[in-house]
Amino acid sequence: MKVGAVLIDIDGVLYVGDRPVAGADRALRELDRRGIPYRFVSNTTRRSRRSVAGRLEGLGYSIPETRIITAPVAAAAHLREGGRTRCFLLTTPDARTDFEEAGIVAVEEGADAVVVADAAEGLTYASMNRAFRLLMDGADLIALEKDRYWMGADGLMLSAGPFVAALEYAAGKEAEVIGKPSGAFFLRALREIGMNPGEAAMVGDDIVTDIGGARACGMKGILVRTGKYREETVRRSGIAPDLIIDSLADLPDYL
């Protein structure tokens, strides 16, 4: 497969649970050696970009923070570009720092936008009700992602999606989704390395948000068999990856 650049998912591709994927780091160094540019694109919304980079470092990776594009970072840039700088941030305190560093002002009244992340314990009746009232007063609804759930240490965990759906239902408003599978999210990452979708491939473990999202905006989709990969899920999705590989470690062999 001939590609000029690669976008790479993080959770389930660089690590699974608390363990790095064997050979993944060597594959990244091989991409460096060949001069193939790459960026990391993640729907993680509980952590700031700095925390994500720190976690990767703890797992043995040496990845500059600037190569990581997360939904909070993309949302903050998107909001600032649109002049919507006063936002009600339904996020974790950690993810909030991505917004503050981008010049977004966290407000409780008169918000331009309500930003919904997987805010964990920050999602309460009171915070949801405040978000709802701001939406009824005219604020836009921004969803960092609309995933249903993720696999936590002790079982399934609700992602931001259900809480976004709740606010859409309450306020009668559709959310603008920032993270994968939004095409704008992939394009933002590609713009940083000066590539067009037709020249790039996305590597991920989620058949819908990674592969479906990438293919919908003209990129190639490479599915890895690590992380949440399940053959059954792929078959039922109706989405055909351009390539399926055992793990990121094998990527250089196919490029």
Next chain:
Amino acid sequence: MKVGAVLIDIDGVLYVGDRPVAGADRALRELDRRGIPYRFVSNTTRRSRRSVAGRLEGLGYSIPETRIITAPVAAAAHLREGGRTRCFLLTTPDARTDFEEAGIVAVEEGADAVVVADAAEGLTYASMNRAFRLLMDGADLIALEKDRYWMGADGLMLSAGPFVAALEYAAGKEAEVIGKPSGAFFLRALREIGMNPGEAAMVGDDIVTDIGGARACGMKGILVRTGKYREETVRRSGIAPDLIIDSLADLPDYL
């Protein structure tokens, strides 16, 4: 209008905010005098039936608890009839008593059903996540109501609907709605007084849940201009009440 029985909404019909509707109590006594049976049907899910009756007493009404059918009471009876007696109750502690008195056992694991009310501060990430996991393990999703919001003392308040929508989205399951506008809810109240829908009228201030729901199951719908009544909302609803009256006080004049 010739009717053999009347169902009456509570909030916005018997009282608005903290004040009883003028003449409403006299109208009820006139129904008693003429021998027209009536019951109260309410989507209130924060309070137990006993609390609702107590509140009405505080406002000067003398209404036996057994004449009041609320969504928690109807849900508890419905669940027991279906043998689904082990339930995860996402309700206020007050509303929970309606379930316990009906023989429903509140459980945190192995639930037959997840019951979602407007649980106010009881709606947290943790409680929503527990409900979600139980749904993924096969529990049924029971919504006491699916209203979007209600008018509180200091502004709009989220009702159970958005949280039901969140769980439907997360678990990929449709909720069974117990309260208005469910036809089964009206029929349950009518059964207690031995009447058929064709003989009865529903009096309420909500064009959709009261009037639309009543007409859909064959009852007449009488809209009052108290409570949340807005001419504009009625026009946009596309629902035509059989009668619009200024308040419950005027009801006897039309029967």
